[in-house]
Amino acid sequence: MPQSVQNTTPGVLYTPDTSAQVGPFPAKPSPLTIATDILSRLLAVTVAPRDVALVSTTVVGTLFVFFLLRYVLYPKWRKVIPSPMRASFPKVSPESLAKQVYHPEVLPGARDVRTPYGTIRVYEFGNQNGPKVLMIHGISTPCITLAPLAESLASRGCRVMVLDLFGRGFSDGVGDLPHDERLYTTNILLALASSPLPWTGDRAFKLIGYSLGGALAASFATTFPNLIDSLVLLAPAGLIRAADFGIVARVMFRSGLVPERLLAMATKKRLQRPIAATAKPRARPSLKQETSATEQIAEIAVSETSAAMVPPEETPLEIRVDEYVRWMVVHHAGFVPAFMSCIRHAPLTDQHETWETLGKVMGPGRVAVLLGEKDEIVDWCDYERDGLPLLGGHERVHWKVLGGSHDFVMTHTDDILREMKAAWTMGATEPGHRCRHLKGRSTAPVSA
Template sequence: METVSRCFGGPAESRSTAVVATTVVTTVALLSLARLALWPKKQAVILGPLRTSIPRLSKAEIDEVPYPPGAFPGARDVSTPYGDIRVYEFGPEDGRKVLFIHGISTSCMTLKDIAMPLFEKGCRIMLFDLFGRGFSDAPGDLPYDTRLFVSQILLVLASSPLAWTGDNAISIVGYSLGGGIAANFAATFPHMVESLVLLAPSGIIRPENFGRASRLIFASGIIPERILAWLTKRRLRQPLATAVSKKPRAPADNAPQSGTGKEDYADVAIQEAVDPADEKPPTPFEQRVLGYVHWALDFHDGFVPAFMSTIRYAPLLEQHHYWRQLARRKPGTTAVLLGRDDTLIQLDDYVEDALPLLGGKDNVYWQVVPGSHNFPFTHGPDALKHIYKLWGIEQ
């Protein structure tokens, strides 16, 4: 009875110790539950729409998808340890082999106005959807950095029945994020890339061009993953006007501009769809591209996680060490095309920062074309004429 008495009717110190212990155990349990809820365990592979959403849609619903499964000829799905990759390959087997790499928030549909005319000129075309975009699966437990994207390119090239490797085997056309990826790939495998065309490429964007709050939210890891994913998804659903209303317009009288011009990271996604500098209503194709972003939010479970990881780790900023290596390329084999009204890849910044890294205009084909960040599909012919000139293709 004395032992029982000690257990249930002990001194005040024992009761205090029990209260503290109970509080600690409860707190740890609650924190563990909160961590599981807000920082969930990551999947190895998040399946894409071809294996989740598309099979549940009717034929009529599939026909309404902004980026349909049959967008290009020669479709195949490449099975890899990272998940399936959607690839399209078509054109003459003996034609110039051209690999296209699209941007951060869209699919390879945005390069149609460049790829199809080159196909008609006799090129062998290969397009693919980056992980977490289009119809490709999304690795859920890896950073979306240069290592992952270079690995994806090698997997895509290896999936072809034709030889896409070797000395001067391919030409690469990279747009936006795809330009940053293409630059790093060409710097890593210089012997493989005969010609490199960068359309509004990322890589040398100045960090201060993004708002401090936006950088903190995405880079710090302070905000739990589930909450950040919800915020990102909500932001990408907002109307276009809210993303570009703060953009400074170039005044006719050259008066000082108002506004900070700071970008929200979500603006990167939206500017790939619609030209914020154009006062005219979006074109039907711009509406389709923007419609695809909204469709992906609903039907691609890996889209938002891939976008968030890309913002954190992909070659958007401070890729100077890769770009310096591109200066060693043979003069005239690297081209950079920039949009005159692009507020994301800012012309003056790239002239000052990127052009010297590439060896100057004597070493690189450097041109400014009409349009904003999405000029590859709003001013495709203007971009194409420079590619034709670079490659000696008759126009």
């Protein structure tokens, strides 16, 4: 039989006994034998009572501080974060909701869709037999930004569906999953499945996406090209250059080194501050300027509601939407986590492969891209240079540059409607005047 494990060397917990051998090889003790021997030697060490108390206190104190800081600085978000309509605290009164530009009755055909991810707010209205149009909003605003377009399309005989993405408006937030194209594809499919009308089949509906919604729509169309009759991308994210965010911003939001709660506090503070408080009249911020990381990232959000930089009489809807975003920061516990997760995981940047696939799976005339000439986030020259060739050029895409900045879905609704009508009836466009960055190149310029 093998001898018990022995160790005669001071300071060494375990040395195998090779006295018992099987053939030419030493006997191999079992893991249980090794563990038992090590434990017995540790327990045999004599420690003074005072030292035991000191070590115990140090261990307990260290563990307490560790778990306290982890709880405080790295909160674990709930799986489902209730929207303002369902949250128990802070309780939002119906009167408070009614005062906002976006309230539960702002659009017809409202329904709350219960899902395993929480409740989704969906609006569906218009001619039941008309062409179906699904609209997806941006990163920081709910579907109210698309209301003028939606109502105009419905008045022209379309069946329109708009929804609040998870964590915005009256949809619950999702706290335990990354807010990437997979989650939002599920978000879209759940909304479609909730309709009493069929929204599936060959080329079943037209898809419109704005800002983040444009990136999500592009991803959705590459996955389900057979469902989409035509795709309209309004100032879409996706080809924004990651370098434009700056190294500090990328480290803060994507490295995981900055505690979640501190990042949430900084983001909340920036999103609650009116743009006019830090901007000159008509001055448009740029992600390329030397600003703080949270300032750079938050400009994506506030650029969707930049009405405070123009006279109130020009865009009253935008001013109220800007106020609603600040209200949502306070009253929707799922908004800031959703916003930060989108910065980390959503397809905001470097989606060239998706655009290339989109150009292949969508036929000529089925894609329209509309951009704002003064957009401070989506640079139309960069998009023309990087994105237009991926989609096949003007021969395959309806590509137009309109007036306005990133919020042009509210300021230039009529222009967008005109171009969508042209895209849906005529298809691709002829090039117009040339972007200054492309002078002398063979790439076809955009139309104005």
